[in-house]
Amino acid sequence: MMPLAPLPPILIEPIVRAALLEDLGRAGDITTDAVVPSHTRAKVSLATRQPGVVAGLDLALMAFRLIDPAITASIIQVDGSHIAAGQAIATLEGPARGLLTAERVALNFLCHMSGIATATAGVVEAVRGTKARVIDIRKTLPGLRAIQKYAVRAGGGANHRFGLDDGVLIKDNHIAVAGSIRAAIERARTAVGHMIKVEIEVDTLEQLEEALRFDIDAVLLDNMDNDTLRKAVAMVDGRAITEASGGITPETAGAIAATGVDLLSMGWLTQSVRALDIGLDHIA
Numbered sequence: 001m002m003p004l005a006p007l008p009p010i011l012i013e014p015i016v017r018a019a020l021l022e023d024l025g026r027a028g029d030i031t032t033d034a035v036v037p038s039h040t041r042a043k044v045s046l047a048t049r050q051p052g053v054v055a056g057l058d059l060a061l062m063a064f065r066l067i068d069p070a071i072t073a074s075i076i077q078v079d080g081s082h083i084a085a086g087q088a089i090a091t092l093e094g095p096a097r098g099l100l101t102a103e104r105v106a107l108n109f110l111c112h113m114s115g116i117a118t119a120t121a122g123v124v125e126a127v128r129g130t131k132a133r134v135i136d137i138r139k140t141l142p143g144l145r146a147i148q149k150y151a152v153r154a155g156g157g158a159n160h161r162f163g164l165d166d167g168v169l170i171k172d173n174h175i176a177v178a179g180s181i182r183a184a185i186e187r188a189r190t191a192v193g194h195m196i197k198v199e200i201e202v203d204t205l206e207q208l209e210e211a212l213r214f215d216i217d218a219v220l221l222d223n224m225d226n227d228t229l230r231k232a233v234a235m236v237d238g239r240a241i242t243e244a245s246g247g248i249t250p251e252t253a254g255a256i257a258a259t260g261v262d263l264l265s266m267g268w269l270t271q272s273v274r275a276l277d278i279g280l281d282h283i284a
Contacts, residue, residue, distance in 0.1 A: 004080045006058055007150050015147060016062045019105045029101040042096035043284040046089040046110065049277035053121045054081045054089055055154035056113030059147065060106035061090070068098025080154045082121070091283065103280045113151040114276035120155025120269055123253050132257035132264050135160045137245075139267030148270040160265055168192055169220070170200040181207065185214040199243070208232055212239060221261065222246050229259035 046060065054077050064071045071094030077083050089110075092099060123134045134157040140148045149159045161167035170184045178184035181200065188198050199218035202208045205228065211219060212235065221232050223246035236242050243263040244256050253264055 004154055007146065011146060012059050012062060015143065016059050016105070016109070017066060019108065020063060020066055020102070023105050032097050032100045036096050036100065038097065040096040041094060042099055042282060043091065043093040044099055045091045045281045045283055047279060047281050048083050048085055048087055048089065049279060050085050052083060052114055052118035052276040053155050054083060054114055055079050055117035055151040056110045056147065057089060059109040063102040063106040063109065064092060064098060067102040068095050070094045071098050089278070107278060107280060111275040111278050113147060114278060115273045116148055116151035116269060117155035118276050119273045120152050120157040122250050123264070123266065124156040126250050126253040127257035127264065130257035132261055133158050135263050135265045136269050137265050137267045139271040152269055157269070168196055168198040170198070172201055172203065181210050182214060185211070185216060189215055205231060205235065208235055212236065216240050218243060220245055226255055226259050229256065229261060233260040
């Protein structure tokens with residue numbers, strides 16, 4: 001696995017800033033400002049309540065720094081680390097008001113992204129021993145695609161296209177409107193540049209047979225059972241990347257990967273995954 005490259009601060013700062021502004025509202029943190037004297041300092045720990053994989057630490061730490069640059073952090077577990085329940089991810093020290101004000105936004109990012117990374121790692125483990133890679137799709141929360149896809153990478157997965165502009169994926173409705181598989185593929189090839197890959201979705205082996213007559217880079221094998229997937233992989237015979245999609249779970253992923261497909265794509269990794277339970281514990 002390649003080392004996990006962090007997201008550039010210029011990319012994540014607007015996301016974190018928007019979340020903080022949403023939380024601060026029109027008057028700031030009126031509870032903390034009323035209860036905690038301005039001179040009070042504190043030391044806290046970001047700690048897990050359950051095992052999982054860390055992701056989103058940079059966003060969490062940025063939330064604290066944007067509220068109060070005097071807050072300092074010591075990182076114990078980096079993104080991509082597998083952690084046990086009760087382990088500390090980082091400790092923070094500084095003005096108590098800043099720590100309390102940024103707490104919820106920081107944890108929102110860290111818990112959500114760690115949940116994605118943990119779920120991804122579970123599927124990656126389920127397909128271990130096969131050539132299949134676990135990937136996401138475009139089913140992401142609006143405005144959070146870059147960080148959710150980063151979390152998939154933190155869990156050992158890989159990314160499908162980031163948007164409508166970085167890869168051609170001809171789906172069933174495209175084919176219906178274009179009139180045929182041939183028309184859709186040929187029009188796509190004519191319209192896009194040489195750096196753009198073309199993938200087409202097929203539901204049956206008959207559609208796959210037709211698609212393979214043309215210049216495609218990948219084929220999405222949608223909602224096929226395992227026996228059909230094996231036949232599809234044999235038909236493709238290395239001429240294109242094969243992607244299995246539709247209803248894949250950690251329980252079914254291993255058998256699907258064993259059919260020989262190259263990719264397993266899942267929308268639930270980013271769309272409806274459960275957050276990892278992480279808390280902010282007061283140390284001193």
